[in-house]
Amino acid sequence: MDQKSWWDHAVSRMLWLSGKVGPLFALFVVLLIFGSISPDKFFSTLNLGNVVGQTAVIAIAAIGMTFVIISAGIDLSVGSLVALAGVYATMTMVKVAEMMPGHILIPIAAGIVVGLLTGALCGLINGAVITMGRLPPFIVTLGMLEILRGTALQSADGLPITRLPRGFSQIGNAMWTIPVGNTVIYLPYALLILIPLAILAWFLLKYTVFGMQVYAVGSNEQTARLCGVNVTKVKILVYIIGGITAGLAGILHASRLNSGQPSEAVGMELDIIAAVVVGGGSLMGGEGSILGSVVGALIIRFLRNGCVVVGVSPFVQRIIIGLIIIAAVFIDQLRRRKLSEE
Amino acid sequence: MAEPLLRMNNIHKAFGATKALSGVNLEVYPGQVHILAGENGAGKSTLMKVLTGVHPADEGKILFLGRPFYASHPKEALQNGIAMIYQEFNLALHLPVHANVFLGHEKSGHGVIQFQHQRDATREIFRRLDSDVDPNALVSRLGVAQRQLVEIARALSVDAKLIIMDEPTAALSDKETQKLFEVIRALQQQDVGIIYISHYLEEFGEIGDMISVLRDGELVSCVPMSDVTPDLIIQQMVGRKIEDLYPKHEHVLGDVVFTVEDLKSPNGTVQASLEVCSKEIVGVAGLVGAGRTEMLRALFGLDPAEMKLLQVLGVMVLPPSPRRLMRCGVGLLSEDRAGEGLAQGLSIAANMTLSIPEKISRFGFLSFSRQRELADSLIKKVGIKASSSAQRINQLSGGNQQKVALARLLGADAKVLLLDEPTRGIDVGSKAEIYKLVTALAGEGKGIVMVSSYLPELFGMCDSLYVMARGRLSRKYRIDEIDADGVMALATGIAADASVTPSVRG
Secondary structure, X not given: OOHHHHHHHHHHHHXXXXXXXXXXXXXXXXXXXXXXXXXXXXXXXXXXXXXXHHHHHHHHHHHHHHHHHHOOXXXXXXXXXXXXXXXXXXXXXXXXXXXXXXXXXXXHHHHHHHHHHHHHHHHHHHHHHHHXXXXXXXXXXXXXXXXXXHHHHHHOOOOOEOOOOOOHHHHHHOEEEEEXXXXXXXXXXXXXXXXXXXXXXXXXXXXXXXXXXXXXXXXXHHHHHHOOOOHHHHHHHHHHHHHHHHHHHHHHHHHHHOOEOOOOOOOHHHHHHHHHHHOOOOOOOOOOOHHHHHHHHHHHHHXXXXXXXXXXXXXXXXXXXXXXXXXXHHHHHHHHHXXXXX | OOOOOEEEEEEXXXXXXXXXXXXXXXXXXXXXXXXXXXXXXXXXXXXXXHHHOOXXXXXXXXXXXXXXXXXXXXXXXXXXXXXXXOOOOOOOOOOEHHHHHOOOOOOEEOOXXXXXXXXXXXXXXXXXXXXXXXXXXXXXXXXXXXXXXXXXXXXXXXXXXXXXXXXXXXXXOHHHHHHHHHHHHHHHHOOOEEEEEOXXXXXXXXXXXXXXXXXXXXXXXXXXXXXXXXXXXXXXXXXXXXXXXXXXXOOOOOOEEEEEEEEEOOOOOOEEEEEEEOOOEEEEEEOOOOOHHHHHHHHOOOOOOEOOXXXXXXXXXXXXXXXXXXXXXXXXXXXXXXXXXXXXXXXXXXXXXXXOHXXXXXXXXXXXXXXXXXXXXXXXXXXXXXXOOOOEHHHOOHXXXXXXXXXXXXXXXXXXXXXEOOOOOOOHXXXXXXXXXXXXXXHOOOEEEEEOOOHHHHHHHOOEEEEXXXXXXXXXXXXXXXXXXXXXXXXXXXXXXXXXXXXXXX
16 A cells, blocks of 8 residues: 555544544543643642633523534524523523522522523524524524523613622532542532533434424425425424523522623633534535534633643733634534545 | 548457456448447446546557547547537536636646636637527536536537437437537538437437447347337347336326425525325426426425425425425435435445434444344335445445435335436336336335426326426426427417327337
């Protein structure tokens, strides 16, 4: 075998491998790089636990976004929705706590329900306007980005909602400490939400008729319609799922901040979309996976954290993340071209 | 005769282990139409890609205008006088005709486009072609035939000496095809050489001077057109004798299984009534754009339309929706395999079972084993060549893709099959298999509607025939009541009725 074909062979093996475990491999590389520069700080179990906790917000919203992107849609309004859901959830908690002094669980539960409903309703609006109005998702959700942000600011009068029931901040911040030998592993409570949600979403996408139809609509909407798939229903459901997960992410985010912040999470939609894309989702639809998106979210969070730990300036940090997004999609395109040649 | 315009000598090309071309020769003389025939995958496209610089040849020599020729890129080939007109046009729909003709080599002075110059030059080119296309018209407003003229004009705008046409008549009506032939003859007069790739055998004799037949990457024959018969060409193409392209069948028609009365599209462009019996193959002939696809889409519920009656196996289905019709046992095969018929990125199994989730799931949960079993049995039934049911659609040949689309209808237990151009763009071998399959299905008692622009196929296959002209569907003719001339008379609107006595049938 001559030099060139050996090289070609190696490249195509690498690409094949990247298609199988790409995002996981990238995550491994990220951990390796920062870990080797600053092993003590970066690999401290407390730091790892913290990053996982931070990741949960984006990862949860990315799970819903995965459905939207596989169906060849996009939802730019999730950042604003995270803020709005957080504001409504916390406002509800404050109101209910006033009505029922002494109770803690009931106000928190009521707030969570309202936050989730806010997400579901906004997702329904997105989906309904996109399908019934036959408008491009990009435009509709861009409009909703402004509308929801405005609603959040207006509702909260531009100010943070504070004096929340004690204990609410535990959801997003608390960690279990598990002693292992002479060190301690930190596991954030948020994993209790993230992991079951990811498993549920993965199952829904992979093993149900609905999941198959989401892929079909994204792969070729015309074909889906020809095959009797209720495309309108599938699309609306997809945006509702995206809305609910954004609502959940908003509640978690509010918990981490221990307040409802109407001007928080600006631009978070881009991190969420980036997580899905880095995780193998195609903006053309038809491709993407839950595991990929969660790993994508971890990659982005660990990158940010790693940059801070090793002392890269926050400005350079953004440049690196931008490059990673483009590189991830570039490798994916290479893989696909190779695949279609074979 | 003069020096050849093009001489390709001993061309070899392999992709990995697959030999796409082995030792192919081709000579084209000025003013000559050289037909390139062969099944899909025989190497026609590869040979043309080698010529126009898409792929480099592994071995072999190319002489063009007497000089060694090598293009590293299609643009280089074009600049040197070799233009290729693909089946799918490469036109900017939002730009006017003249801008498309001069796209990439605009007539400009100091970077500013000289529109008047371009318009005049475009008009002059169309005059050479003896046709009138408005240089200012937007391409999106033009019909298929006129778009093709724009492509030809683009080739002439760089003074192409050799024009390659890939399936130029696939989307044209008979009348438009005749018009194209006139244009080709005009080009011949101007000593332009033409390489003409087509699946339509009966065109060859009319337009071709020479014919080269490729099979499995090898040149099987290269002879003057006058020395061969269509039967011989087919034999050379497939390497075996196809005795009966159209299987013989004698269907004793059963009961009526599908009735449509007074279908009317919202703007009134399509009006039709239609009846299909069990075991019957009903053809729908007509010119491209006559409204046949629109009719099928409307009665399948894909586009809105009013209907007085839509009955499937005695059950009323109004208003129609794809889901409802499929439940009642109707299946539609789309004319647009890549754009609508199949999800290219999904697997064979997913495509086959997309319309029948209830067969592969319980309470909304999928069973992959059942999906695989179902797909495997369908693959076997319709004879699809694939590595497994998990293979992606875009890795299959056109013929096999079409079989997947057909298999989906069978998987859904369709009793009435609406087939829109079922053999478009697939090779003769696959065509024969699809004809056999469709005939067998009719024999099993299914009712079949077959829309086709290819008359020999309709006459070979069908028990009865409708003709559509300008959105109006004719009455139903028994196949022995009408002949090709009659169909054309109806389709072009010359006649309102076209019965012939069986003895006169041509």
